[in-house]
Amino acid sequence: MENNNALYVALSLVLNLDATLYQIVILSLQVSLLAVLVAAVIGFPLGAAVALWRFPGRGGAIIALNAMMGLPPVVAGLTVYMLLSRAGPLGEWGLLFTPSAMVIAQVVLVLPILAALSRQKVEELLGEYQEQFISLNMSRSRMMPTLLWDARFALLTILLAGFGRASAEVGAVMMVGGNIEGVTRVMTTAIVLETSKGDLPLALGLGIVLLTLVMLVNAGAYVVGELTKRRMG
Amino acid sequence: MNRILSFVFASATTIGLAFNASASDFITLASTTSTENSGLFSGILPQFTSATGIQVRVVAVGTGQAFEIARRGDADSLLVHDTSGEQRFIENGFASERVDVMYNDFVLIGPADDPANVSAANSAADAFAAIADARAPFASRGDDSGTNRAELRFWKNAGIEPVGRWYRELGSGMGPTLNTAAAMDAYVISDRATWVAFKNRQNLTLLFEGDEVLFNQYGSLLLSEQKHPHLKHDLAKQWHNWLISEAGRQAIANFKVNGQQLFFPNAK
Numbered sequence: 001m002e003n004n005n006a007l008y009v010a011l012s013l014v015l016n017l018d019a020t021l022y023q024i025v026i027l028s029l030q031v032s033l034l035a036v037l038v039a040a041v042i043g044f045p046l047g048a049a050v051a052l053w054r055f056p057g058r059g060g061a062i063i064a065l066n067a068m069m070g071l072p073p074v075v076a077g078l079t080v081y082m083l084l085s086r087a088g089p090l091g092e093w094g095l096l097f098t099p100s101a102m103v104i105a106q107v108v109l110v111l112p113i114l115a116a117l118s119r120q121k122v123e124e125l126l127g128e129y130q131e132q133f134i135s136l137n138m139s140r141s142r143m144m145p146t147l148l149w150d151a152r153f154a155l156l157t158i159l160l161a162g163f164g165r166a167s168a169e170v171g172a173v174m175m176v177g178g179n180i181e182g183v184t185r186v187m188t189t190a191i192v193l194e195t196s197k198g199d200l201p202l203a204l205g206l207g208i209v210l211l212t213l214v215m216l217v218n219a220g221a222y223v224v225g226e227l228t229k230r231r232m233g
Numbered sequence: 234m235n236r237i238l239s240f241v242f243a244s245a246t247t248i249g250l251a252f253n254a255s256a257s258d259f260i261t262l263a264s265t266t267s268t269e270n271s272g273l274f275s276g277i278l279p280q281f282t283s284a285t286g287i288q289v290r291v292v293a294v295g296t297g298q299a300f301e302i303a304r305r306g307d308a309d310s311l312l313v314h315d316t317s318g319e320q321r322f323i324e325n326g327f328a329s330e331r332v333d334v335m336y337n338d339f340v341l342i343g344p345a346d347d348p349a350n351v352s353a354a355n356s357a358a359d360a361f362a363a364i365a366d367a368r369a370p371f372a373s374r375g376d377d378s379g380t381n382r383a384e385l386r387f388w389k390n391a392g393i394e395p396v397g398r399w400y401r402e403l404g405s406g407m408g409p410t411l412n413t414a415a416a417m418d419a420y421v422i423s424d425r426a427t428w429v430a431f432k433n434r435q436n437l438t439l440l441f442e443g444d445e446v447l448f449n450q451y452g453s454l455l456l457s458e459q460k461h462p463h464l465k466h467d468l469a470k471q472w473h474n475w476l477i478s479e480a481g482r483q484a485i486a487n488f489k490v491n492g493q494q495l496f497f498p499n500a501k
Contacts, residue, residue, distance in 0.1 A: 086306030086461065094463075096307050097261055097292060178261075178292035181275070196408025197270050198415075198433030 009205030010212075020182075021206075025213060028186040031099055031173070032166035035106030036114075039162060042107075043114030044155060048148055050115070051122040052140045065119065068112030073105075077172030080105040084176065097178040102186070105172035110162040117158040122147045156225050160218055167214055187213070259288035260468045263308035265379060266406045267337075268451070269293030271426035271495055276488035281475050287468050295378030295406065303327065303454070306461035310469040311454040312476075314379040314424075319452045328454040334476045335485050335496040336450045339383060340428055341441035342411070343369075343420040351420070357444040361391035368399040370419035374410050375402030383449065384422045390446060411437070424449055426495040451496070453477070476500070 013021050050061055082088050084096040084104070095101045125147050126133075133143055148155065170188035177184030179193060187210040194203035268274060274291050282288055289310075292302065296313045303311045304327050312334065313319060322328050341351060341360055349367035354360035364371055365388075373395070374381035388395045401419065403410050407427045414421035415435040423431075428439065453473050458466050475481045477500035485498045 086463065088305075091306070097290065178290075180261075180290040180292060183290050193270075195412070196266065196406050198408060198412060198431040200433050 006201045006204035006208060009201050010208035013205055013209060021209070023182065024185055024187060024190055025209070027099065027184075028167060028188075028210070029213070029217075031102045031186060032106060032163060035103045035110055035166050036159060036163045038103065039107045039110040039114050040159060043111045043162075044118050044148055045144065046111075047115040047118030047120075048122045048144045050119045051126060052143060052147075062116075062119065065112055065116040069116055071109060071112065072171065073109055073169040074171030074175065076108045077105050077175035080108060080172065080176050096176060097180060097184060099177070099184060101176040102173045102184060105176045106166040106169070109169060109172060110166050113162045113165055114158055117161065118148075118151070118155060121151045121154045121158070125151055153225055153229065156221055160221055163217060164214065167210070167217075258286060258468060259290055260309040260465050260472060261290045261292060261307070262310045262312060262472070263292050263294065263299040263302040264312040265296050265299060265314060266293050266408065267314070267380070267424040267427045268312065270408055271424075271430045272490060273426065273485070273488055273496060277481070277484040280480070280484045281472065284480065285471055285475065287471060289472060295374075295376050296380075296382070297377035303456055306464065309456065309465045310472055311456060312451060313454075314449055314451045315382050316450050316452060318379075318382065319454060322454065326457055327460055328456050329458070330455040330473075331452050332473070332477050333499055333501060334451045334453045335482075335498045335500075336448055337425045337496050338442065338449050339380070339387075339422050339447040340425050340439050341420065341447075342414065342423055342428060342437050343440045344418040344436050345438045347440055349420065352440045354441055357387055357441070357446050358391040360441045361387050362393060364420050365391070365393045365395065365399075368397065370417055371395065371400050372410050372414040372417070372419040372421040373400060373402045374407065375404045376406065378406070379449075380407060380422065380424055387422065387446070426490075429493055429495060430490050450499075 047065075050058065050065070080101065081096065083090050084093065084101050085091055086096070095104070126143070129143075129147070168188065170192055173184070173186055174189050174192065177186070177189065179185050179189040185193075187206060191203050191206045191210070194200075194206060264274075269291055270293070274289070278289050278291075292299075292308065294302065296315045296318065299308075299311060299313050300318065300322060302308045303322075311328065319328075319331050323331055341357070343349070343351060349363045349369040351360040351363050354363055373384060401417075403413055405413070407423060408431065410421060411423060411427070411431050412433055413419070415433055415437050418436060420440075421437075425442075453476050455470060455473050456464055456466070458464075476485075482498035482500060485496050486494060488494070488496060
C-alpha cells in the first residue's frame with residue numbers, strides 16, 4: 001500500500017533525482033519563467049500606458065484587458081496552433097511542437113493578467129502622485145518609469161500571479177507543444193499523461209512536486225521583496 | 234531602469250539558448266495514444282535512433298487529430314490505426330504510400346459482475362447486442378479516434394444504433410475513458426495495449442476477446458512530397474522502412490508489458 005501513496009511517490013521521485021523528472025522540471029521552469037519575462041516586458045509598460053494616457057476607446061481597451069484575464073488556455077492554445085501550423089500564417093517559422101511555441105502560448109495567457117493588474121495599480125498611484133507631477137510639470141512618458149518603479153512590490157505580486165497562471169495551465173502547452181517526451185513534456189502535460197495511463201499515484205505525486213516548485217518560486221520572490229523593502233527602510 | 238532591462242534580456246537569452254541544446258536530426262511523428270500510453274515507443278525508439286541517429290518526436294493524439302496534424306503539414310510521418318481512413322488520406326493526395334506495420338486487438342472490458350453477461354457471448358456482435366439489451370452503461374470514446382471509429386463499426390455489425398442514457402459519449406482519450414468507465418462500472422472497448430498497461434482498473438476486467446473483427450491494424454504512411462515539400466521526407470522514409478524491416482519487426486515483437494507481447498508485426 002505504501003507504494004501507492006502519492007506523497008511517497010513524490011518524495012521518492014525527488015530523492016532519487018530522477019533524470020526524466022529533473023529535465024521536465026527544468027523545462028517547465030524555463031518555459032513559464034521566459035513567458036512571464038516576455039509578458040512583463042510588454043505588459044507592464046502597456047498597463048502603465050493605458051493608465052496614463054486618455055484616448056478614444058480606452059474604456060473598451062480596459063474591459064478587453066480585464067476580460068482576457070479569463071481567456072481559456074485551450075482557446076489560447078488553439079489560436080497559437082492555427083498561427084504556427086504549417087498551413088497557418090506563421091507556419092514558415094517551423095515553431096509548432098517546440099518549447100518556443102509553448103512560450104508564445106503562455107505569453108498570450110499571461111500578458112492580459114500583467115497588463116490589466118498593472119494598469120489598475122499604476123492608476124491608483126497616479127491618483128496619489130498627480131499633484132506632485134503637475135507641480136513638477138512632468139510629461140506622461142516621464143511619469144511612466146517613476147510610477148512603475150514605485151509600484152514594484154505590487155508588480156512583483158502581479159508577476160507571481162502571472163507565473164501561477166503559466167505554470168498551472170495545461171490546455172495551451174498540450175496543444176502547441178504536443179507533449180513530446182524529452183522535448184516539450186512539462187509538469188502539467190506529464191500529469192495528464194500519467195492520469196490517462198491510470199497511474200493516479202504517480203500523477204498526484206507529480207502534482208505535489210509541481211506545487212512544491214511553485215511554492216519555492218513564490219518563497220524566493222517573497223524573500224527578495226522583504227529584503228529589498230527592509231534595505232529601503 | 235537600464236540595469237533591470239539588461240538583466241531581463243540577459244536572462245531571456247540564457248533561457249532561450251538552453252532550448253537549442255539538443256539540435257540533431259529528428260522527425261515529428263503523429264501517432265495514437267494507444268502506442269504512446271502502452272510504452273511501445275519508449276521500447277522501440279531507442280533502437281531506431283541508435284541504428285540511424287534519427288530522433289523521433291512523438292505527438293500522441295487520437296487518430297482523427299493525427300490525420301489533421303499531418304494534413305496541415307505539421308508532422309513528418311504518420312502511424313495510425315484506421316485502415317479505411319488511411320486509404321482515404323492517400324486518395325485525397327495527402328500521403329503517397331501506406332504499409333501494414335503491426336496489429337493488436339480490441340478487447341471488451343466491463344465490471345467484474347458482468348450484468349449484460351457478455352463473457353458468454355459467441356461473437357463480438359452478440360456481446361454488443363447483449364450490452365444494448367441490458368441497457369448496461371457503456372463508455373464510448375466519442376472523439377473520432379481510431380478506437381472510436383472501430384467501436385461504431387462494431388455496433389453497426391450488431392445491427393444496433395447506440396442511443397439512450399446507457400450510452401455515454403465521453404469525448405476523451407483511451408486512458409481517461411478507462412478511468413471514467415472504472416468509476417461508473419461501465420462497459421468499454423479498449424485496444425489491448427492500453428488495457429494491459431492501464432493501472433487504475435478498480436472493478437473492471439477483461440470480459441470478451443478473440444473475435445477476429447476485433448483485429449486492430451496499424452499502418453505507417455509516407456506523406457505527400459507535393460503537398461508538403463518542407464517536410465523531412467528522407468528521414469521519414471528511413472523510419473517508415475525501418476518499421477517494416479527485420480530489425481523493426483524484431484523490436485516491435487520484443488516489446489512486452491508484464492511479460493505479455495502487445496503488438497504483432499505483420500508487414501508483408
